[in-house]
Amino acid sequence: MRPKEVVKGIYNVGVIDWNIRDFHGYSTERGSTYNAFLVMDEKIVLIDTVKKPFAESLLDNISKIVDPQRIDCVISNHAEPDHSGGLPDVMARIGMDKPVYCSKLGEKNLRRHYGDGFNYQPVPDKGEMTIGKRTFTFLETRMLHWPDSMFTYDKTDRILFSSDAFGQHYAGQEMFDDEVEPVILFHQAKKYYANILQLYSDRIAKLIETVAGLKIAIDMICPDHGVIFRKDPGRIIEAYKTWSERKPLKKAVVIYDTMWNSTVKMAEAILCGISDEGVQVAPYSLRSVHRSDVMTEVMNAKAVLIGSPTLNNTIYPTVADFLTYMKGLRPVNKIGAAFGSYGWSGEAVKVIGGSLEEMGIELIDQGLKVQYVPDKENLKSCYEWGRKIGAAVAASCE
Ligand code: FEO
Secondary structure, three states, X not given: OOOEEEEOOEEEOOEEEOOOOEEOOEEOOOOEEEOOEEEEOOOEEXXXXXXXXXXXXXXXXXXXXXXXXXXXXXXXXXXXXXXXXOHXXXXXXXXXXXXXXXXXXXXXXXXXXXXXOOEEEEOOOOOEEEOOOOEEEEEEOOOOOOOOOEEEEEOOOOEEEEEOOOOOOOOOOOOEHHHOOHHHXXXXXXXXXXXXXXXXXXXXXXXXXXXXXHOOOOOEEEEOOOOEEXXXXXXXXXXXXXXXXXXXXXXXXXXXXXXXXXXXXXXXXXXXXXXXXXXXXXXXXXXXOOHHHHHHHHOOOOEEEEEOOOEOOEOOHHHHHHHXXXXXXXXXXXXXXXXEEEOOOOOHHHHHHHHHHHOOOEEOOOOEEEEOOOOHHHHHHHHHHHHHHHHHHHHHOO
């Protein structure tokens, strides 16, 4: 049940969204949370709000600690509506004249969402604010993952309120990292990184360096989604460092859709060939596996193989969907190739190859296609092709 005490005087007054399963195209099979933090000091501060439909629940949670009208100000670390949608309802309750602290770009973005009616107070990067025994430092984190994003660091409690960074879409009564199985927690954190932050990896690497340079002690990380890291905040920072480097593993992914079971037969033979070269490999049918789960596996794979039958002189719609999604997330350090069956024209392999090249993925060759149904000889060719790809992966990861 919320609210829950994070440390003495700081409460998570956010909400659990148990049943959300699609978060703007990302599959949230474990639901999510929108965390918001009430800090009770000489001044009473609310850090972030929640999605609009949950605004009343947020205010109910706050009311269990303090009359919302006693809140002195709001800090908005991020303008995306899952954290600011409740702001109009909150301000209406606490008083429209109360300050809303945000980054400079936060002011701009909040105005674009909610108009000019709030008392916006933009703060500079590394600006400070004392609220009693606590002092906050604001750290701009532009494009992580919106232009307005910032962190708020509580110097007194050594807590980093990190907005989306270090988040996970995970709904549960458990609120801390030591209450969740690490394998589940870090899978969700990796999926979040792969689908939300991957394209900003260079900025994340720099940010980690900057924060390390500030030599601030971090005892706890409070993200706006999922659990709070109190047992081992260093572990998630290390994980981000590793993910941001985007060094591929000796791993391939075979991603495909199929029309009359020919492309899937090719995929299975290719997979056997790759595996026989000692490379970790798994198949992902785009009909069954969500694009965001596939993308999580793509993130640390060296080779990306994409298969599609030719349909109406081009690729299958599910494959087009995935290629568009992957392109946006800008994977790097990868080799790739296309394959697929066709009836009479066979454009799919060329279309996929062009798309992979546009993403900067180095093509292993011009791809492999089979007319109608692969026979024994065709499947042998697929297997050998897989071995060639496996050998290329193994060689690049030595
Ligand atoms: Fe969780 Fe970028 O919002």
